[in-house]
Amino acid sequence: MSKEITSRATDYSQWYNDLVIKGELADYSAVRGCMVIKPYGFALWENMRDALDKMFKDTGHVNAYFPLFVPKSLFEAEEKNAEGFAKECAIVTHYRLKSDPDNKGKLIVDPEAKLEEELIIRPTSEAIIWNTYKGWIQSYRDLPLLINQWANVVRWEMRTRLFLRTAEFLWQEGHTAHATKDEAIEETVKMLHVYADFVENWMALPVLKGVKTANERFAGAEDTYCIEALMQDGKALQAGTSHFLGQNFAKAFDVKFSDKENKLEYVWATSWGVSTRLIGALVMAHSDDQGLILPPRIAPFQVVIVPIYKGDEQKAAIDVKVNEIIKELKALGIRVKYDNNDNARPGWKFAEYEMKGVPVRLAIGARDLEKNVVEIARRDTKEKHVVSIDGLAEYINGLLSAIQQNMFNTAKAYLDEHITNADSWDEFVKLLDEKGGFIAAHWDGTSETEEAIKEKTKATIRCIPLDNKTEEGQCILTGKSSSQRVLFARAY
Amino acid sequence: MSKEITSRATDYSQWYNDLVIKGELADYSAVRGCMVIKPYGFALWENMRDALDKMFKDTGHVNAYFPLFVPKSLFEAEEKNAEGFAKECAIVTHYRLKSDPDNKGKLIVDPEAKLEEELIIRPTSEAIIWNTYKGWIQSYRDLPLLINQWANVVRWEMRTRLFLRTAEFLWQEGHTAHATKDEAIEETVKMLHVYADFVENWMALPVLKGVKTANERFAGAEDTYCIEALMQDGKALQAGTSHFLGQNFAKAFDVKFSDKENKLEYVWATSWGVSTRLIGALVMAHSDDQGLILPPRIAPFQVVIVPIYKGDEQKAAIDVKVNEIIKELKALGIRVKYDNNDNARPGWKFAEYEMKGVPVRLAIGARDLEKNVVEIARRDTKEKHVVSIDGLAEYINGLLSAIQQNMFNTAKAYLDEHITNADSWDEFVKLLDEKGGFIAAHWDGTSETEEAIKEKTKATIRCIPLDNKTEEGQCILTGKSSSQRVLFARAY
Numbered sequence: 001m002s003k004e005i006t007s008r009a010t011d012y013s014q015w016y017n018d019l020v021i022k023g024e025l026a027d028y029s030a031v032r033g034c035m036v037i038k039p040y041g042f043a044l045w046e047n048m049r050d051a052l053d054k055m056f057k058d059t060g061h062v063n064a065y066f067p068l069f070v071p072k073s074l075f076e077a078e079e080k081n082a083e084g085f086a087k088e089c090a091i092v093t094h095y096r097l098k099s100d101p102d103n104k105g106k107l108i109v110d111p112e113a114k115l116e117e118e119l120i121i122r123p124t125s126e127a128i129i130w131n132t133y134k135g136w137i138q139s140y141r142d143l144p145l146l147i148n149q150w151a152n153v154v155r156w157e158m159r160t161r162l163f164l165r166t167a168e169f170l171w172q173e174g175h176t177a178h179a180t181k182d183e184a185i186e187e188t189v190k191m192l193h194v195y196a197d198f199v200e201n202w203m204a205l206p207v208l209k210g211v212k213t214a215n216e217r218f219a220g221a222e223d224t225y226c227i228e229a230l231m232q233d234g235k236a237l238q239a240g241t242s243h244f245l246g247q248n249f250a251k252a253f254d255v256k257f258s259d260k261e262n263k264l265e266y267v268w269a270t271s272w273g274v275s276t277r278l279i280g281a282l283v284m285a286h287s288d289d290q291g292l293i294l295p296p297r298i299a300p301f302q303v304v305i306v307p308i309y310k311g312d313e314q315k316a317a318i319d320v321k322v323n324e325i326i327k328e329l330k331a332l333g334i335r336v337k338y339d340n341n342d343n344a345r346p347g348w349k350f351a352e353y354e355m356k357g358v359p360v361r362l363a364i365g366a367r368d369l370e371k372n373v374v375e376i377a378r379r380d381t382k383e384k385h386v387v388s389i390d391g392l393a394e395y396i397n398g399l400l401s402a403i404q405q406n407m408f409n410t411a412k413a414y415l416d417e418h419i420t421n422a423d424s425w426d427e428f429v430k431l432l433d434e435k436g437g438f439i440a441a442h443w444d445g446t447s448e449t450e451e452a453i454k455e456k457t458k459a460t461i462r463c464i465p466l467d468n469k470t471e472e473g474q475c476i477l478t479g480k481s482s483s484q485r486v487l488f489a490r491a492y
Numbered sequence: 493m494s495k496e497i498t499s500r501a502t503d504y505s506q507w508y509n510d511l512v513i514k515g516e517l518a519d520y521s522a523v524r525g526c527m528v529i530k531p532y533g534f535a536l537w538e539n540m541r542d543a544l545d546k547m548f549k550d551t552g553h554v555n556a557y558f559p560l561f562v563p564k565s566l567f568e569a570e571e572k573n574a575e576g577f578a579k580e581c582a583i584v585t586h587y588r589l590k591s592d593p594d595n596k597g598k599l600i601v602d603p604e605a606k607l608e609e610e611l612i613i614r615p616t617s618e619a620i621i622w623n624t625y626k627g628w629i630q631s632y633r634d635l636p637l638l639i640n641q642w643a644n645v646v647r648w649e650m651r652t653r654l655f656l657r658t659a660e661f662l663w664q665e666g667h668t669a670h671a672t673k674d675e676a677i678e679e680t681v682k683m684l685h686v687y688a689d690f691v692e693n694w695m696a697l698p699v700l701k702g703v704k705t706a707n708e709r710f711a712g713a714e715d716t717y718c719i720e721a722l723m724q725d726g727k728a729l730q731a732g733t734s735h736f737l738g739q740n741f742a743k744a745f746d747v748k749f750s751d752k753e754n755k756l757e758y759v760w761a762t763s764w765g766v767s768t769r770l771i772g773a774l775v776m777a778h779s780d781d782q783g784l785i786l787p788p789r790i791a792p793f794q795v796v797i798v799p800i801y802k803g804d805e806q807k808a809a810i811d812v813k814v815n816e817i818i819k820e821l822k823a824l825g826i827r828v829k830y831d832n833n834d835n836a837r838p839g840w841k842f843a844e845y846e847m848k849g850v851p852v853r854l855a856i857g858a859r860d861l862e863k864n865v866v867e868i869a870r871r872d873t874k875e876k877h878v879v880s881i882d883g884l885a886e887y888i889n890g891l892l893s894a895i896q897q898n899m900f901n902t903a904k905a906y907l908d909e910h911i912t913n914a915d916s917w918d919e920f921v922k923l924l925d926e927k928g929g930f931i932a933a934h935w936d937g938t939s940e941t942e943e944a945i946k947e948k949t950k951a952t953i954r955c956i957p958l959d960n961k962t963e964e965g966q967c968i969l970t971g972k973s974s975s976q977r978v979l980f981a982r983a984y
Contacts, residue, residue, distance in 0.1 A: 030566060030623050031611065034559035039639060042556045064534045067526035068613075068644055068660050069582075074522060075589070076599050087589040090561075091601055092613070095648040097567070097579040107568055109583055109610055118601055119523065121560075121584070121613075131522050141835055147531060152560055152644065156587040168560050343633055 005355070007289045012233045019283050020162045023292045023356050033160040033167030037276070040356065043300035045170065045276060049150065051202050051298065052172065052274070055194050061146045061174060066128050068152075069119035074127040077252045078220065088156035090121040090167075121154040126220060126245075126271060129175045130253040137177060137267055140259050144187075145177040163280035164237075164492055171275035177267045179259065181246075184268035185223075188244040191272040192225040195240035203278065204295040204407035205229050205285050206415045207239055208438065208487065210463025215447050218271075222246035228462045228487070230415045231284040234436015236462045236489035239281055242272035280492075285411055292357025293379050295407050296400040301337040303329060303396060304358045306349045308365035315340065318364055321389070325362075325374075328393035334400070354379065359403050360396060380406055421485070428476045428488070432459055438489045442482035444475035453477055459488045497847070499781045504725045511775050512654045515784045515848050525652040525659030529768070532848065535792035537662065537768060541642065543694050543790065544664065544766070547686050553638045553666060558620050560644075561611035566619040569744045570712065580648035582613040582659075613646040618712060618737075618763060621667045622745040629669060629759055632751050636679070637669040655772035656729075656984055663767035669759045671751065673738075676760035677715075680736040683764040684717040687732035695770065696787040696899035697721050697777050698907045699731055700930065700979065702955025707939050710763075714738035720954045720979070722907045723776040726928020728954050728981035731773055734764035772984075777903055784849025785871050787899050788892040793829040795821060795888060796850045798841045800857035807832065810856055813881070817854075817866075820885035826892070846871065851895050852888060872899055913977065920968050920980070924951055930981045934974035936967035945969055951980045 005018035020026050025041030037045065053063070069092065096113030100106040122128065129147075136142060150172045160166050174191060178184040192209060199205050207227040217224040221243035229239045250256070250266040259265055286293045296302050305325070307318040322338055329336045337358075339349055346363065353361055361377040368374055374392065377384045380403050387395055418437025422428040431439050443449060443461065453476075454460050464486050473482050497510035512518050517533030529537065545555070561584065588605030592598040614620065621639075628634060642664045652658050666683060670676040684701060691697050699719035709716040713735035721731045742748070742758040751757050778785045788794050797814055801807040814830055821828045829850075831841055838855065845853055853869040860866055866884065869876045872895050879887055910929025914920040923931050935941060935953065945968075946952050956978045965974050 027624065027627070029559050030563055030620065031559045031561045034561060036559065036624055037557040039554035039556045043554065045557075046555065062531035062535065063538065064531045065529040065537075065662065067521045067523045067528065068646065069523045069526060071522055072589070072599055076597060087599070087602075088587060089589065090584045090611070091586040091589065092582045093585045093601065094583040095580060097564070097581065097583065097612070105568060107564055107579070109585065110579075119582070120589070128522065132519065132528055135519070154560065170557065 005289065005291065008232065015289070016280075016284055017162065019287050019292055020280075023283075025279065025283070025292075026162050028162075031167075033157055035162050035166050037170075040300055041279065044279060044282075044294065044298060047298040047300065048198075048202065048278065049172070052194075052198055053148075053150070055198060056148050056172075056174070059146075059190065059194060061148045061176075064147050064149055065151070066122075066125050066132060066149060068122055070122050070125070070128045072118045072120060074131050074253075075120055077131075078127045078249070088158075089123045090154045090156060092119040092121065122151070123153055123155045124271075124273070125149065125151070125153075125173055126175065126249055127253075130249040130255060130269070133175075133177055133267070134253050134255045137255055137257050140179050140257055143177055143179045143257060143267065144183065146174075146187075147176065148172055148174045161280070163276055163283070165277075169276050171273050173271060173273040176270045177250075177255070178270070179257065179265075179268070181268050184246075184270050185244050188223070188225055188242045188270045188272070191270070192227065192240075192242040195242065195272070195274060196227050198274075199227060199229065199239050199278070199281075200408065202295065202297045203282050204297075204404055204411060205239070205281065206408065206412040208415075208419075208463060208465060210465040210468075210487065212241075212463060213447070213450060213461045213486070215450050216460060216462075218243045220245055220248050222248070225466075226463055228438075228489075228491075229281050229285060230411075230418055230437060230489075231281070231492065232414070233284075234418060234490070236438060236491040237277075237281045237284070238462070238491065239278060240272070240274040243270060245269035245271060286407060287357065290351075291355035293407065294357035294359060296359045296404045299335070299357065299359050301335050301358050302400055303334060303336040303360045303362055304349075304353045305336065305338045305362045305364065306346050306353075307338075307340050308346045308363055310366070314366045317366070317369060321369055322364060325389065325392060329396065332393050332397050334393070334397065350377075360399060362396075378403060380410075419487070422476060423473070425476050429457060432457055432488075432490065436490070438462065438487045440485040440487055441476045442471075442473035442484075443486050444478050444480035444482055449475060449477050449480075453488070457490075459490050462487045462489050462491060497781065497783065500724065507781070508772075508776055509654065511779050511784055512772075515775075517771065517775070517784075518654050520654075523659075525649055527654050527658050529662075532792055533771065536771060536774075536786065536790060539790040539792065540690075540694065540770065541664070544686075544690055545640075545642075547690060548640050548664075548666070551682065551686060553640045553668075556639050556641055557643070558614075558617050558624060558641060560614055562614050562617075562620045564610045564612060566623050566745075567612055569623075570619045570741070580650075581615045582646045582648060584611040584613065614643070615645055615647045616763075616765070617641065617643070617645075617665055618667065618741055619745075622741040622747060622761070625667075625669055625759070626745050626747045629747055629749050632671050632749055635669055635671045635749060635759065636675065638666075638679075639668065640664055640666045653772070655768055655775070657769075661768045663765050665763060665765040668762045669742075669747070670762070671749065671757075671760070673760050676738075676762050677736050680715070680717055680734045680762045680764070683762070684719065684732075684734040687734065687764070687766060688719050690766075691719060691721065691731050691770070691773075692900065694787065694789045695774055696789075696896055696903060697731070697773065698900065698904040700907075700911075700955060700957060702957040702960075702979065704733075704955060705939070705942060705953045705978070707942050708952060708954075710735045712737055712740050713763075714740070717958075718955055720930075720981075720983075721773050721777060722903075722910055722929055722981075723773070723984065724906070725776075726910060726982075728930065728983040729769075729773045729776070730954070730983065731770060732764070732766040735762060737761035737763060776984075778899060779849065782843075783847035785899065786849035786851060788851045788896045791827070791849065791851050793827050793850050794892055795826060795828040795852045795854055796841075796845045797828065797830045797854045797856065798838050798845075799830075799832050800838045800855055802858070806858045809858065809861060813861055814856065817881065817884060821888065824885050824889050826885070826888065842869075852891060854888075870895060872902075911979070914968060915965070917968050921949060924949055924980075924982065928982070930954065930979045932977040932979055933968045934965035934976075935978050935980075936970050936972035936974055941967060941969050941972075945980070949982075951982050954979045954981050954983060
């Protein structure tokens with residue numbers, strides 16, 4: 001088998017890279033920090049995107065498209081109320097190449113084609129969008145604006161990893177404008193629940209919902225809500241964020257509306273986003289040492305059929321039967337691939353689709369045909385069953401639901417086992433080093449303590465859970481009094 | 493009415509801008525030459541994109557995503573066989589901003605964050621994709637690669653127009669790799685027909701299919717196939733291109749495969765694309781002095797329902813009936829909007845949806861309710877009919893098909909009337925100036941003559957039609973002998 005992958009136990013990080021590359025989700029590119037999303041990975045992203053897009057539209061949002069470029073001056077307007085924004089970004093300074101007069105066949109940047117004002121490739125679009133909203137919002141009648149954008153964004157990351165952290169990535173960013181604070185907060189929380197619904201019910205990945213501390217908040221936000229997932233190495237991964245932006249962007253870009261009493265007020269804002277990073281989470285949460293394990297609801301193919309035959313006659317007979325099966329599966333909306341390619345042996349195909357995480361494999365040989373049966377293998381549990389062809393489509397439909405549910409249950413059990421209380425500093429450090437996962441501990445509520453804990457352990461406060469219960473206790477670092485536990489973890 | 497638009501007769505160009513802006517398809521942005529695609533325009537684009545995407549998938553293509561950036565050196569590799577590439581493009585030279593030490597609150601480009609190699613924002617992706625294909629293609633078993641990408645691209649245009657010519661635009665670009673020349677040519681032609689099918693049957697816009705002359709060919713192509721549409725001012729618009737690239741890119745990026753005899757050969761290539769420019773074509777081909785006229789198959793809303801009432805009681809009764817109607821329309825897959833907003837009068841709404849080109853308007857008042865009827869207005873012909881509510885959904889379904897067909901027929905009649913033979917230079921110039929449209933004329937086959945004609949008249953050879961009939965004649969400019977007519981026009 002040429003496509004061997006590193007085991008989790010040997011090197012977790014290499015295991016992840018192997019899965020992404022050999023599972024054909026993505027590839028490295030000629031551009032530093034940028035990846036190519038391969039057709040199999042992109043089909044997965046399309047299924048995720050389409051499901052999310054429908055959820056956004058069902059909650060009243062519409063899509064639009066704003067420019068890739070943000071003039072530097074808009075960045076400066078935003079900067080005023082958000083000193084914390086990262087400044088690592090791609091900057092366009094010129095608009096023309098020319099032939100190098102000293103070096104035939106080479107190109108140089110034309111120094112005469114320098115832009116008067118530099119353009120930043122959007123790292124996120126609040127600035128360009130709020131600058132636009134200024135022209136769209138005059139009255140309360142223009143509100144709310146509930147707009148989403150699917151786009152590429154660029155952040156000049158120094159250390160990149162396929163899907164998890166790339167210079168360019170794909171995402172969606174919702175940017176909404178509201179007449180009241182309450183309505184904006186309601187929107188922020190609503191979209192957090194939409195994200196949790198999607199990640200749990202489509203990606204089979206349980207999440208914790210909460211609010212970030214001031215340290216971990218988006219620079220322009222009053223409050224950042226997040227969903228946090230747990231990877232198999234015990235590290236947390238932020239899977240989505242929803243920001244209540246207050247009136248910060250309205251003030252930076254002077255966006256006011258006249259309310260029903262004809263009084264001018266600043267507009268209230270939210271923004272929320274998830275990205276192709278979710279694919280990284282999916283890979284790390286569900287896969288095993290044989291390859292990817294994809295949840296049926298978003299898998300590019302839910303079923304792969306592999307024929308086992310000797311000679312053209314057997315193949316022809318199997319083809320006929322398989323085409324009947326495919327028709328029945330498609331009638332139920334099941335995505336199926338028939339791999340009757342002559343260039344590879346069945347064993348190679350079995351390993352290939354195991355690597356690619358196809359939820360159900362169906363193998364059918366000449367003898368099976370006689371007995372009117374097929375062999376079905378589940379990717380999640382690796383169980384195999386011989387099943388009658390009569391009623392097969394219904395059987396598989398049920399099996400796909402069972403796999404989806406089992407994947408969620410497995411991940412949920414793992415998550416539940418990895419939320420542990422720590423009541424002392426020693427216990428906290430020991431849990432982090434030996435068990436991992438989320439550690440629920442008391443904290444004195446100060447940024448200084450949070451920073452100190454991060455400095456000592458690399459653990460951060462992932463969130464303060466929604467509806468957190470109050471409980472008297474002492475901060476694990478300073479011993480100062482605290483009224484609730486917060487969730488710490490090391491994170492991606 | 494605040495949303496008055498300029499008439500075609502007064503100022504065709506301003507009429508177009510008015511339609512785009514007041515029809516809420518797009519807006520200007522803070523970035524020179526870049527537009528914002530507004531929700532209504534983006535919903536139109538989504539419908540177009542989804543229809544095309546399905547056609548691509550039905551013909552065996554898959555989607556992927558390649559980086560936004562092209563390193564300058566890849567541009568140079570490509571340049572070798574394509575000196576003609578435009579060099580007006582956005583160039584990233586730096587990767588960090590920093591606070592201006594001399595000017596509080598301002599940002600400057602950090603001179604220490606200069607890239608070793610400049611990155612070009614993709615104007616098209618042949619270079620980055622063929623550089624990637626090199627790693628994906630070793631054997632004939634890896635072929636064909638049938639990959640499409642939906643992406644944003646940037647070309648630094650000096651004079652821009654909403655949708656028709658913007659610095660950034662959205663498009664799809666297919667990039668396929670084949671083992672044989674014949675297969676690549678077949679793919680090129682197949683995709684041309686897919687484009688024609690889409691533009692004619694979804695956009696209701698008849699096109700002429702043909703091949704470009706060497707002058708008008710894509711710089712890296714051996715042959716450029718195109719579809720050309722005709723606008724209401726008699727100017728042509730290239731609506732899509734499909735390129736047979738020969739082995740040019742395979743040679744530039746050294747992409748070889750071993751064939752069945754284990755011999756190394758260069759790979760054959762095609763690329764093909766359509767863009768948001770199609771929306772510009774749609775607007776200019778179908779609209780009138782009252783606003784947009786959108787073809788039902790891609791209109792964001794196919795039906796808008798406007799209630800006419802006095803007081804809450806009437807409104808409530810109408811709401812009940814309309815909700816029944818909506819349910820029936822949706823059951824047939826019809827996209828419907830109910831505008832029962834209290835803030836605007838029916839007359840304003842009528843004008844608004846006329847402006848926005850909604851194919852069917854349905855008005856219903858209290859008296860209509862008593863009589864169990866509604867008033868239906870077609871946007872294309874402006875005919876109004878009073879129709880029974882019984883069987884209404886079926887009636888509207890049929891009406892939408894009739895509108896789609898009528899829009900195509902109208903545009904087809906216009907196109908057919910505007911393909912005119914010219915047999916002398918004087919006739920040619922007179923037709924261009926007085927009638928417009930496509931002029932079928934003899935041409936001596938040389939680039940020099942083509943250039944001279946363009947210089948004198950601004951008309952270019954739009955295409956040599958597929959299956960063009962041979963016919964002896966004399967070039968309209970030089971009088972030299974010619975074996976076929978070609979199609980000239982002034983063009984967008």
